[in-house]
Amino acid sequence: MLDAKSLFNAHLKYVVPKLEDEEFDEVYEHFKIVKRKKGDFLAQVGGPMLFDYWVVEGCIKAYFINRKGNEYIVQFAIEDWWVSDYNAFFNKIPSTYFIECLEDCTLLAITLEDREKVCKNHHKMEYFWRYKLTNGYIAVQKRILTLLKDSAEVRYKKFIENYSKLLQRLPRKYIASYLGMSRETLSRLHRPSRSRGEEE
Amino acid sequence: MLDAKSLFNAHLKYVVPKLEDEEFDEVYEHFKIVKRKKGDFLAQVGGPMLFDYWVVEGCIKAYFINRKGNEYIVQFAIEDWWVSDYNAFFNKIPSTYFIECLEDCTLLAITLEDREKVCKNHHKMEYFWRYKLTNGYIAVQKRILTLLKDSAEVRYKKFIENYSKLLQRLPRKYIASYLGMSRETLSRLHRPSRSRGEEE
Numbered sequence: 001m002l003d004a005k006s007l008f009n010a011h012l013k014y015v016v017p018k019l020e021d022e023e024f025d026e027v028y029e030h031f032k033i034v035k036r037k038k039g040d041f042l043a044q045v046g047g048p049m050l051f052d053y054w055v056v057e058g059c060i061k062a063y064f065i066n067r068k069g070n071e072y073i074v075q076f077a078i079e080d081w082w083v084s085d086y087n088a089f090f091n092k093i094p095s096t097y098f099i100e101c102l103e104d105c106t107l108l109a110i111t112l113e114d115r116e117k118v119c120k121n122h123h124k125m126e127y128f129w130r131y132k133l134t135n136g137y138i139a140v141q142k143r144i145l146t147l148l149k150d151s152a153e154v155r156y157k158k159f160i161e162n163y164s165k166l167l168q169r170l171p172r173k174y175i176a177s178y179l180g181m182s183r184e185t186l187s188r189l190h191r192p193s194r195s196r197g198e199e200e
Numbered sequence: 201m202l203d204a205k206s207l208f209n210a211h212l213k214y215v216v217p218k219l220e221d222e223e224f225d226e227v228y229e230h231f232k233i234v235k236r237k238k239g240d241f242l243a244q245v246g247g248p249m250l251f252d253y254w255v256v257e258g259c260i261k262a263y264f265i266n267r268k269g270n271e272y273i274v275q276f277a278i279e280d281w282w283v284s285d286y287n288a289f290f291n292k293i294p295s296t297y298f299i300e301c302l303e304d305c306t307l308l309a310i311t312l313e314d315r316e317k318v319c320k321n322h323h324k325m326e327y328f329w330r331y332k333l334t335n336g337y338i339a340v341q342k343r344i345l346t347l348l349k350d351s352a353e354v355r356y357k358k359f360i361e362n363y364s365k366l367l368q369r370l371p372r373k374y375i376a377s378y379l380g381m382s383r384e385t386l387s388r389l390h391r392p393s394r395s396r397g398e399e400e
Contacts, residue, residue, distance in 0.1 A: 064349065072348045074341070087338045096345070119327065126326045127319065133333040138287045140340045141274070145296070147347065148272045148380065149264065180348065 004033055004056045008108055011054070011080055015131050016124045027125055030114040034107045042083070042099040042107075049088035049095045051109035055081050058105025059169055063177070064097040073178040076166055082132065102170070152181045156189045204233055204256045208308055211254070211280055215331050216324045227325055230314040234307045242283070242307075243299040249288035251309035255281050258305025259369055263377070264297040273378040276366055282332065302370070352381045356389045 008031070009024055019027075034053070036042065043049050045064065053060075060077040062085065074097055077083035088095040089112060110118070119126040146155050159179060160167060167175070176186040208231070209224055219227075234253070236242065243249050245264065253260075255277050262274040262283060274297055277283035288295040289312060310318070319326040346355050359379060360367060367375070376386040 064345070066349045072345075074345065086334065087342065090334055090338065119330065123323045123326060126323060126330055130319065130326055130330040130333060133330060133337055134286065134290055137333055137337045137340060138290065140337060140344065142287065144340065144344060144347070145264070145272075145274065147344070149266045 004106060004108060007056060007080075008054065012125075012128060015128050019124055023122060023124065027118050027122060030118050031108040031110050034109045036101045036105045036107065038101055038103050038105075040101045040105075042101070043085050043088070043095040044098055045096060046094045049085045050111060052082060052084040052086075052089055052112075052115055053077075054108040055079050055083065056106040056108060058107070059102040060099060060105060061102055061170075061174060062097055062099045071177055073174060076163075076170065076174075076178065078165060078169065082136075147180055152179070152185050153189055155179045155181070156186065204306060204308060207256060207280075208254065212325075212328060215328050219324050223322060223324065227318050227322060230318050231308040231310050234309045236301045236305045236307065238301055238303050238305075240301045240305075241298060242301070243285050243288070243295040243297065245296060245298060246294045249285045249295045250311060252282060252284040252286075252289055252312075252315055253277075254308040255279050255283065256306040256308060258307070259302040260299060260305060261302055261370075261374060262297055262299045271377055273374060276363075276370065276374075276378065278365060278369065282336075347380055352379070352385050353389055355379045355381070356386065 005028060008028065012024065012027070013019055031054075033056075034051075036058075042051070042053060042060070043062075055077050057079055060083055062074040062077070062083060063071050064074065065071050075083060083099060085095045085097055085099065087093065092112070115129075119129060146158060150158070156179060159175065172186055172190070173183050176183045179186070205228060208228065212224065212227070213219055231254075233256075234251075236258075242251070242253060242260070243262075257279055260277040260283055262277070262285065263271050264274065265271050275283060283299060285295045285297055285299065287293065292312070315329075319329060346358060350358070356379060359375065372386055372390070373383050376383045379386070
């Protein structure tokens with residue numbers, strides 16, 4: 001059985017090596033373990049977003065569906081990643097997208113009040129979340145840049161470089177949606193024998 | 201003449217009301233005032249990104265140009281906003297875009313080392329930047345969503361709602377580039393007499 005507490009301890013100490021065991025215990029008691037089945041939702045459009053989640057085990061997608069029924073993927077999350085609708089979570093407004101478990105999931109969940117309390121009581125945790133947000137901000141900025149400027153081939157290549165773990169685990173159609181291309185384009189790019197350097 | 205120090209004090213205290221004057225002075229001494237002329241660059245593709253900037257006065261655009269010569273606008277910044285290429289700044293790698301002054305600018309500049317030192321020495325400033333990053337992350341996430349799902353009309357409408365100050369100050373072509381639409385589409389949307397509800 002997975003030891004969520006040890007895994008989370010390692011996750012925090014990777015960013016904050018000097019976090020003492022006693023401090024970690026104080027932080028950890030603000031989280032609760034949540035188990036969800038494949039197909040369950042952590043958030044639904046128009047519903048509340050009560051928690052920020054850290055994935056102990058499982059695979060998750062955050063997405064919305066437009067009026068025409070097209071699905072757009074905002075984010076994936078697997079082990080060691082955080083996931084929430086942060087606009088809804090921080091501003092206490094209804095969620096603007098769906099967050100769905102693609103596998104059975106084990107999660108650590110924290111409310112906004114507890115997250116703020118942990119930050120206030122532990123400067124190291126304030127640092128931890130600033131660090132995570134900095135990296136998150138950079139990743140989302142990069143995604144905008146790649147959506148605006150890169151060819152489908154380059155977008156797919158960057159995805160493989162950065163998220164090889166996801167590639168093995170997700171249906172091809174979700175990856176195509178995330179990369180803003182059709183399934184047909186992705187299938188063509190995925191063939192190893194294709195000529196290189198071609199642009200969409 | 202603008203009093204950069206007082207303005208910056210108000211900017212910080214808006215987020216951290218309990219920041220003492222003495223603490224503020226300690227923070228402020230890590231910034232230097234920088235003056236740049238219209239047309240000057242704060243960053244160039246391939247060059248170093250040594251500072252995070254807070255805009256005291258002026259207007260700035262961050263952008264890149266692809267191989268075909270098309271310009272894509274990453275971000276604007278006016279008074280009270282922060283601007284940098286954060287991937288380059290935090291990871292000490294070459295900048296991936298240009299940051300150009302569209303007007304004569306007065307800025308407060310801080311190096312990464314000093315920014316980290318300020319965060320370490322002042323928990324309130326660690327909170328300040330976590331708060332700013334949270335809002336930045338949410339804004340960039342929203343921009344991805346609107347680029348993916350909204351019609352040109354909705355994108356323009358949201359821009360007017362959120363950034364009315366920018367509208368008065370920027371050439372129409374830059375706003376079109378930021379919103380990912382042609383100048384012709386934007387001109388059509390800008391006409392007040394047009395029929396509503398139309399989609400691209």
